[in-house]
Amino acid sequence: MILVTGATGTIGSQVARRLAAKHPLRLMTRHPERLGDACADAEIIQADYSDPPSLRPALRGVRAVFLVTSNPLADDDGPFVHAARAAGVRHLVKLSAAAVADEQANDLITSWQRRNEQIVRSSGLHWTLLRPRSFMSNALSWAHSIRSKGVVRALHGASLNACVDPRDVADVAVRALCDEEPSGLAHLLTGPAALSPITQTDALSQILGRPLTFEELDVAQARRQLRRQQPHAVAEALLHSAQRQHAGAKREVTHTVEKLLGRPAGSFQSWVSDHAYRFADRDDAIAQSQH
Incomplete structure (x- = not known):
């Protein structure tokens, strides 16, 4: 049995769909109603990191876990890893972040991910760490x-990020969950090129077939925008991360995806082409999604 947490999220949902028809699969979520029927072959169990007793039935009989936590203001990994060890889980595949390997990254979110990685590393279980750069799907915020x-509209329009297709991250996760790969691997996952918001805007314009304008936000504008969506501490961490990107900390391209999957990493242009309907007007989006 494989357990996927975060099954309603960007990566967890992709992992679940890839595994559902091929392996005994259990999905752990706080909100089963959000799963729909995309994983009809999977067992669904309602559980919450903050409720340790709910984790025991979720982990019963599980061999491998895809672990996703998303709240940097909570300690979710510790109780879960403790419960996984007690349940006899053999392999944890943890979704982390590329920034943990950057000594200059000391913001709230990166520090939280480092602590999470250390919990996994010291668990006594086999483990694999996935460290992706920003997801190409973050463009949906536009x-x-x-x-x-x-x-x-974005901060630092010329700053570069080797963003990665979420589908590639999901494929690497499935490989780790299903194969008997060596324990103790950390995979830095990027796309095939480092892109800026300006070059992403150009690509979106070309593929969507309409003129687009890029407007650069200043730090105060970006802070106000983030504060409408995030707690103060998280907003400040994201601004710190954006500043590191502006300084060039996120431009490195790796070939890990290609080495692990035997094919090139997906391009931003390919991701946009496959998701163009998400940027279209509602009526156009419905028509495009049906083709």
Whole structure:
């Protein structure tokens, strides 16, 4: 049995879909109603990291776990890893972040991920760490302004990030969960090129077939935007991360995806082409999604 946590999220949902028809699969979620019927072959169990007793039935009989936690203001990994060890889980595949390997990254979110990695490393279980750069799907945060105004707004328009296709991250996770790979591996996952918000805007414009304008936010504007969506501490961590990107800390391209999967990492252009309907007007989106 394989357990996937975070099954309603960007990576967890992709991992679940890849495993559902091929392996005994259990999905752990706080909100089973959000799963829909995409994983009809999977067992679904409602559980919460903050409720340790709920973790025991989720982990019963499980061989390998895909572990995703998302709240940097909570200690979710510790109780879960303790419960996994008690349940006899053999392998933890942990979704982490590329920034943990950067000594200059000391923001709240990166520090939290480092602590999580240490919990996994010291668990006594076999483990694999996935350290992706930013997801290409983060461009969906621009979808509303693209639809309504033909505008992309971001901080530091020329800064580079070797962003990665979430589907590649999911494929690497499935490989780790299903194969008997050596324990103690950390995979830094990037896309095939380092891109800036300006070059992403150009790619979106070309593929969507409409003119788009890029507008650079200053730090105060970006802070106000983030504070509308995130707690203060998280917003400040994201601004710190953006500053490191501006300084060039996220431009390194690795070939790990290709080495692990035997094919090139997916490009941003390919990701946009496959998700163009997400940036279209509602009626156009419905029509495109049906083709």
